[in-house]
Amino acid sequence: MTRDLLDHVVIHPAKRLTAKLIGTLSTLRTDDFETEPVEQLNLALEGISGDRHAGFTREAGAREPWYRRGAKMRSGRQISIVSPEELWEIGYALGLPPLEAGWIGANLVVEGVARLSFLPAGTRMFFPSGASVVVEGQNAPCRHAGRAVARHTERPSDEISFPKAAKRLRGLVASVEHAGPVLPGDAVTIHLPEQWIY
Amino acid sequence: MTRDLLDHVVIHPAKRLTAKLIGTLSTLRTDDFETEPVEQLNLALEGISGDRHAGFTREAGAREPWYRRGAKMRSGRQISIVSPEELWEIGYALGLPPLEAGWIGANLVVEGVARLSFLPAGTRMFFPSGASVVVEGQNAPCRHAGRAVARHTERPSDEISFPKAAKRLRGLVASVEHAGPVLPGDAVTIHLPEQWIY
Numbered sequence: 094m095t096r097d098l099l100d101h102v103v104i105h106p107a108k109r110l111t112a113k114l115i116g117t118l119s120t121l122r123t124d125d126f127e128t129e130p131v132e133q134l135n136l137a138l139e140g141i142s143g144d145r146h147a148g149f150t151r152e153a154g155a156r157e158p159w160y161r162r163g164a165k166m167r168s169g170r171q172i173s174i175v176s177p178e179e180l181w182e183i184g185y186a187l188g189l190p191p192l193e194a195g196w197i198g199a200n201l202v203v204e205g206v207a208r209l210s211f212l213p214a215g216t217r218m219f220f221p222s223g224a225s226v227v228v229e230g231q232n233a234p235c236r237h238a239g240r241a242v243a244r245h246t247e248r249p250s251d252e253i254s255f256p257k258a259a260k261r262l263r264g265l266v267a268s269v270e271h272a273g274p275v276l277p278g279d280a281v282t283i284h285l286p287e288q289w290i291y
Numbered sequence: 292m293t294r295d296l297l298d299h300v301v302i303h304p305a306k307r308l309t310a311k312l313i314g315t316l317s318t319l320r321t322d323d324f325e326t327e328p329v330e331q332l333n334l335a336l337e338g339i340s341g342d343r344h345a346g347f348t349r350e351a352g353a354r355e356p357w358y359r360r361g362a363k364m365r366s367g368r369q370i371s372i373v374s375p376e377e378l379w380e381i382g383y384a385l386g387l388p389p390l391e392a393g394w395i396g397a398n399l400v401v402e403g404v405a406r407l408s409f410l411p412a413g414t415r416m417f418f419p420s421g422a423s424v425v426v427e428g429q430n431a432p433c434r435h436a437g438r439a440v441a442r443h444t445e446r447p448s449d450e451i452s453f454p455k456a457a458k459r460l461r462g463l464v465a466s467v468e469h470a471g472p473v474l475p476g477d478a479v480t481i482h483l484p485e486q487w488i489y
Contacts, residue, residue: 102409105488138348138365149347150336153469159417160469167336167425167468211300211489214412215428219357227365230413230484270365271351271358286428290303290486291409 105288114279116202120145126237128195133276136224136269140171156233169229175199175264176209186258197238215286224273232263303486312477314400316393318343324435326393331474334422334467338369354431367427373397373462374407384456395436413484422471430461
């Protein structure tokens with residue numbers, strides 16, 4: 094019976110963390126990959142208006158080999174979230190200063206969470222305006238980001254070395270759950286869901 | 292440094308399971324809570340067309356006390372998935388035959404997964420047509436379901452005893468990731484993501 098199996102599941106309770114939003118960035122045109130700092134971001138349920146990744150849906154790409162390239166699919170990656178701690182680490186691994194959040198297309202820079210990239214799917218981040226986002230998962234390697242890093246460092250090899258150095262340090266993708274503006278200096282209240290291993 | 296912390300994270304690799312879709316149900320009117328068996332379901336990116344829970348967005352309710360009741364929010368619960376194994380268990384706990392999937396508003400009945408309700412957020416289910424759904428989390432207790440069960444069993448106390456008996460057995464909520472039809476008899480390929488405890 095299932096009930097017997099359940100006895101062996103260790104459920105780690107939901108918990109809360111606090112952090113600080115120290116940067117907000119957006120693409121200036123929807124065909125840009127890199128993002129630029131902006132004074133505030135208006136998070137809508139569709140994502141960040143005018144940003145490359147806005148929309149409830151998007152086209153499938155290399156990350157989804159199980160769908161036809163270009164097929165319409167649920168987005169799941171409206172928002173990219175990184176931490177200065179992890180940007181520092183990626184830079185350190187590459188022999189560089191801390192990586193710039195904009196080079197890799199980040200939208201939110203959240204400081205004060207150890208290994209931000211490991212916040213589990215279903216984690217919610219709440220902002221003072223009432224805006225919130227829900228974490229969909231770790232951000233996967235991306236050649237756009239490697240190329241952008243290599244262009245800025247003027248080291249062509251970084252196109253390949255960046256994805257390796259950034260593995261599990263490249264932050265999170267998230268969807269907007271409740272709309273509102275967010276801006277640098279905002280306190281971030283983070284709700285982790287219950288966790289277990291299936 | 293974050294890197295040191297990462298050394299202590301046990302990452303359970305992604306894995307696959309197979310299962311079988313044995314039932315497809317939908318609400319007949321959007322003001323219905325209970326679902327009725329249908330020959331097939333057309334999963335669209337917005338959810339199940341005509342179903343009570345269709346839409347990229349919905350109104351916040353009692354499950355989201357952190358939002359104003361009725362505020363527009365990301366849905367995250369287009370699709371309700373249950374298993375016959377867990378419906379049997381809930382019925383057993385209540386001294387009843389297996390619970391009917393439609394009484395509690397389920398859309399998909401998936402057989403062959405031990406403790407289905409514990410499939411982690413980010414799990415994907417793929418169907419032969421190309422349709423897929425992504426698990427958002429466990430379905431939380433709901434008074435609608437308790438009332439519906441009590442109406443069918445003609446035992447008023449089931450309105451209260453159902454949510455207790457169904458805790459962690461009530462299945463999953465999911466969003467459509469790729470559109471397509473699904474019908475009873477479909478094989479279901481289930482991709483679990485990497486897992487860890489934060």
